[in-house]
Amino acid sequence: MIRILSVVLVLLVTWSCSQHSTKPAAVTFHNINAKYNAIWQADRLLISLHNQLVLERVENFANELPIFAPVDSAFGISHKLEIGNLIRKASLVIDRHQNSAYLDDAYLLIAEGRLLQKDYKNAVETLKYINTLTPDTKTQTRALTLLYQTYLIQNDFESAEQAEAFLIENELTGTDYALAKAFEHQQKGEITASINALNQMAGKIKNRGERSRIYFILGQLNERINQGSQAKEAYQNSMRQKSNYELTLRANIAFKSLDQSIPALEKMLADPKNEDQKSEIYVAIGKIYLEQKDLDQAKIAWEKATKNNPNKGELYYQLANLFANQIKDYPKASAYFDSAAISLSNTHPSYVKAQKLKKDWNKYVELASKIQHEDSLQKLAKMPLSDLQTLYKQTQAKKNQRSDSLQKIQAQPQKMVVTFTRRPASSDQQSFYFYNEQARIKGEQEFSMKWGIRNLEDFWNRKNKQNTTISTNTNQTIELTEKSNISSASLQMDSMDIWLNNIPTTEAKLLASNKIKEQALFELGKYCKTQMGENALARQQLKRLLNEFPYSSFEAEALYLLYLSAENRQEKPNTRNVLFDRFPDSIYKLTILQLETGTLSDTKEVQAEKAYESAYLLFKSNEFDAALRACQQLRINYPGSKSEDKIVFLSALCQAGLKNTVEYEKTLKQFVQLFPLSPLKAEAEGRINAIPKK
Secondary structure, three states: OHHHHHHHHHHHHHHHOOOOOOOHHHHHHHHHHHHHHHHHHHHHHHHHHHHHHHHHOOOOOOOOOOOOOOOOHHHHHHOHHHHHHHHHHHHHHHHHOOOOOOHHHHHHHHHHHHHHOOOHHHHHHHHHHHOOOOOOHHHHHHHHHHHHHHHHHOOOHHHHHHHHHHHHHOOOOOHHHHHHHHHHHHHHOOHHHHHHHHHHHHHHOOOHHHHHHHHHHHHHHHHHOOOHHHHHHHHHHHHHHOOOHHHHHHHHHHHHHHOOOHHHHHHHHHOHHHHHHHHHHHHHHHHHHHHOOOHHHHHHHHHHHHOOOOOHHHHHHHHHHHHHHHHOOHHHHHHHHHHHHHHOOOOOOOHHHHHHHHHHHHHHHHHHHHHHHHHHHHHHHOOOHHHHHHHHHHHHHHHHHHHHHHHHHHHOOOOOOOOOOOOOOOHHHOOOHHHOHHHHHHHHHHHHHHHOOOOOOOOOOOOOHHHHHHHHHHHHHHHHHHHHHHHHHHHHHHHHHHHHHHOOOOHHHHHHHHHHHHHHHHHHHHHHHHHHOOHHHHHHHHHHHHHHOOOOOOHHHHHHHHHHHOOOOOHHHHHHHHHHHHOOOOHHHHHHHHHHHOOOOHHHHHHHHHHHHHHHHHHHOOOHHHHHHHHHHHHHHOOOOOOHHHHHHHHHHHHHHOOOHHHHHHHHHHHHHHOOOOOOHHHHHHHHHHOOOO
C-alpha cells in the first residue's frame, strides 16, 4: 500500500512540475533546474572558451590594435566540440524549462557561442529575439550591447545606430557600451572621440589583462595624433598592470621609442628575457635613426631585425610601407613587398593586401626603370664619341676585374658534396637501409671519416683520385682562360659597336626613344591613379609627361587623370579649364560634366531619349555631320543619361559615315572602355577588329 502511495505521489509532483505550468511549485522547480544545471554548465564552458581565446590570440602589435580583438575563424574550428557543448547545454533550458525565468540567459549563451563561431547572421537574430522575451535588465543590456558591437564588427553602422538609440533610450548603457562606442569611433577614424571614450572607462575595466590592453591602445591612438606625453602616460599605465609579458614589453618598447632613447633600447637587447623580441627592438631602433635622418644606421638596425625573426613577413611588410611612404625609395619598397608576400602566411590579415602591393610596386618599378633607361641613353647621346668609347672601356675593365676575381675563386679546389633527394619513407619501408633516415646518415658519417668526401664515379677508392680531379679541373680552367683572352679583343670591338648602336644619336633613334619614354610616363601615371590610388605619384608622372611632351597623343586622358587626382582646390579647376579649352569634344570633358551633374531626373531622361531618336533619324538620312553634332550636343546637355552608350556608339557610326577612320576607331575604343556592360560592346569590338590595319 505504501509503495502504491509513493508512486502516486511522484506522479502528482511530476505532473504539477510541467514546463508549461505557471504554478509556483512548477516555476520554482524549473528555475532551480535551469539555473543550477544547464545554465551553470554552459556558463562555465563560456568562461573557459573566453580564457582560451585570450591565450590563443595573436596580436599584431605593429599596427593599431582594435578595441575588440577579432575572433580568428580557426578558433571556431579548433574548439568546435566545446562551442557545440555550450550551445547544446543552453538549448536544454529552451527544450525542457519553458516556464523558467532563465530563457533569456539561455538565448544569450547561445548567441555568444554563435559569435565565437563567427556565425554573425544567427547571432544577430538570437540577440534580437532576446528583447521579445521580456528579459531582466542585466541580460537585456548585455544582449543589446553585443548586438551593437556585432554590427560594428561587420561595419554595418546604420544598424549599429539603431541598436545604440534603443540602448540610450532605455538607459541600458554601461562599461561594455562605452567600450563599443569607443570602438565605433576607432572604426570611423574619429581618433580624438575614441580617446575621450577610453579615458573615461579604462580604469573601470575589472579584468587586468583587458585593462592593460586598453591602455596600450590608448597609447597607440595618442601617438597617432602626435600626443606624445599622453601616449607615454598610457604606455606606463599598461606596463603597471603587469598582466602579460609580451604586452608589457611592447608597451616598454613604445615608451622608450617615444623618448628616442637608443641606449635604453640597446640595454633591453642585452636582457636574455627579451631574446624572442629582439627583432621588434631593432625595428624600433631603426625608426629612431630614420627620424634622426641617419638612414645608414636605420638600415643596419633593420637588417639585424630580419635575423632569427619568426615574424619576418610582418617585418618585411612594415619596412616596405616605410620605404614606400616615408623614405620614398620605391625599388627598395618593391623588394620588401615581394619578400612580405612570400613570407606572410595566407591567414595573416595583411596577406591579400601584401600580394596586391607586391604586384603594384613591381609594375611601378618596371615602368620607372624603363623611363630611367631612356633618360640615361639620351644623356649618353649628348656626349662626344671619344668620351663614349672611353666610358665603355672603363666599364668593361671593371667588369673584367670582377670576372677575374670570380674565376680565381672558382679555380680553387672545391669539395664536392653529393646530395640525394628521397621521398619520405613509409613505416613499412623503414627496414630497408636507404629508406631508414637515421641509418643512412650514420653510414654517410662513417664513410666520410674513413674515405673523406668522394665524387660518385668509377674508381672512387683510388688514393690519388681527388687530386687528379682537381688538377684536371684546373687545367681545363687555364685552357678556357687562354681561349677567352684570344677572342676577347675581337669581341670587345663588336660589343662596343652594339652598345654605341643602342644610343639614340640620330634623329630617328631619338624619336623612337622619346616615344617609349612618353608611353611609359603615361602608363605609369595612369597606373598610379587607377590601380595604386597614389594620387601624388600620379600627378608627378602626368605633369612630367605634359611638360616634356606638350603635344602628347595622351594629353586629353592625362589631363582627365590629373583632374581626378588633384587634391588642391585651385589645381582641379585649372586642369578642368585646360581640358575643356584644348579638347572641347573630348569624351573626358563629357565624363567630368557627368561627374559634376550627377544622375538625371526622369523628365531629363525622357528628353535625352527623344533627342537621341532625332539624331538617329538624321543618321538614317545619311546626314552624318548633322547627326554627329547632335550627338555631341546631347552629351553636353544630358551627361550621364541612360542613353549615353547609344549616343557614343552613334557618334562612332557618324564618323564612319564621314570616312574619318582615325576618329571612328578612337571613339569605338573609348566606348569599350567607358561602357563595359553595354549590350553594344560586342558589336563595337567586332567593328574595331574589322578596321584595316596599316
